[in-house]
Amino acid sequence: MVLIITKAYGQQNGSQISFKSTKFDFGAIKEDDGITSCVFEFTSTGESPLIIQRIITTCNCISMEWPKQPLAHGENGKIVIKYDPKNRPGPFDKTITVYTNASTPVLVLQVKGVVKEHSKSFEEVYNRLVGNTIRLRNTHFSLGRMLIDGEKTDTLDFVNISSEPIKIGYDLNGLTHIIVKIVPEQVKPNEKGLIIVTFNAKKRNDWGFVIDRFYLTLNDKPISNGIMNVSASIEENFNSLTNEQLINAPKIDFKENEYNFGQVEEGQLVEKEFEFTNTGRSDLVIRKIKASCGCTTVEPSDKVIKPGQTSSFKATVRTTGFSGQHIAKSISIITNDPVNPNTMVKIVGTVNPKNK
Numbered sequence: 001m002v003l004i005i006t007k008a009y010g011q012q013n014g015s016q017i018s019f020k021s022t023k024f025d026f027g028a029i030k031e032d033d034g035i036t037s038c039v040f041e042f043t044s045t046g047e048s049p050l051i052i053q054r055i056i057t058t059c060n061c062i063s064m065e066w067p068k069q070p071l072a073h074g075e076n077g078k079i080v081i082k083y084d085p086k087n088r089p090g091p092f093d094k095t096i097t098v099y100t101n102a103s104t105p106v107l108v109l110q111v112k113g114v115v116k117e118h119s120k121s122f123e124e125v126y127n128r129l130v131g132n133t134i135r136l137r138n139t140h141f142s143l144g145r146m147l148i149d150g151e152k153t154d155t156l157d158f159v160n161i162s163s164e165p166i167k168i169g170y171d172l173n174g175l176t177h178i179i180v181k182i183v184p185e186q187v188k189p190n191e192k193g194l195i196i197v198t199f200n201a202k203k204r205n206d207w208g209f210v211i212d213r214f215y216l217t218l219n220d221k222p223i224s225n226g227i228m229n230v231s232a233s234i235e236e237n238f239n240s241l242t243n244e245q246l247i248n249a250p251k252i253d254f255k256e257n258e259y260n261f262g263q264v265e266e267g268q269l270v271e272k273e274f275e276f277t278n279t280g281r282s283d284l285v286i287r288k289i290k291a292s293c294g295c296t297t298v299e300p301s302d303k304v305i306k307p308g309q310t311s312s313f314k315a316t317v318r319t320t321g322f323s324g325q326h327i328a329k330s331i332s333i334i335t336n337d338p339v340n341p342n343t344m345v346k347i348v349g350t351v352n353p354k355n356k
Helices: 243-247
Strands: 017-019 023-030 036-044 052-057 062-065 076-083 090-100 106-116 128-130 134-136 140-147 151-160 168-171 178-183 192-200 208-218 221-235 252-254 258-265 269-278 284-291 295-298 310-318 325-335 342-352
Touching: 023 036, 023 076, 052 062, 052 076, 062 090, 076 090, 076 106, 128 221, 140 151, 140 192, 168 178, 168 192, 178 208, 192 221, 208 284, 252 342, 258 269, 269 342, 284 295, 295 325, 310 325, 310 342
Parallel strands: 023 106, 140 221, 258 342
Antiparallel strands: 017 036, 036 076, 052 090, 062 076, 090 106, 128 134, 134 151, 151 192, 168 208, 178 192, 208 221, 252 269, 269 310, 284 325, 295 310, 325 342
């Protein structure tokens, strides 16, 4: 299903983008019908070419397609939003943030609807068995994008499949930024209970993707495979920035976003110095540099980069254990750049077996 919708934004000077609508309601869709889509059509209405720099969303249930080339004055474009309803019954309301070079650089699109669930067996719905006592729909609280000063609450339900009343508790293991509540305190056989989790991003005091674990207890004792995961992607709050502040914001620009080291022998250390410049108009702050598994980084000595200043950080990849593999290691750089708050660079190449 493809639907076309549009709304107007912007003035006629510089780069501008014009939509007729920024919202779309899918209505009721069936989980079994698979991925459905809508199209937001827009026009480049400014004097300068329009560039869509990136588009991000709050959920991996959504994928996006958009033109990567600059669009001259009067040219039309399409942003295709695809929603996957699989295993997502019930209402949904998702935002898609569009970053451009227009004078209003950040726009938000919204899609919503209701997913009708297909008939499932009890075991399919509550497919996580914990301690041979309770069944849950999931053991992961996925909170998605969160602002650093925000708080989110999520709920998972469970069913007591035993023949006795039970008391489900929890062990937070020192996680002071998470509050857990179990309702009711005692759950009778074949009845449901709720696990309610509240996550405070400010107390977590971190950036980017984070994951925490706490443990369920049964009648005040540890319960086998009772691990519960809580994940979030913590971002800076740019919502209150004015147009003038966005224009004068910092901007991170890398000399190169990908380094191909070619072919090396297993055990050889791969090193790369990634150079970047603050091409914006105010101080660039390096919040965090996070590398994927098998890669380490040394953060720049100065985490505040003045406008026009160039800095760098070193990344090191250990190749032991990757014999005969093509590897791709990513490094996430989180900054106060409102257009690119989470920039990614990569190190790729092939690891050959060690010569004997």
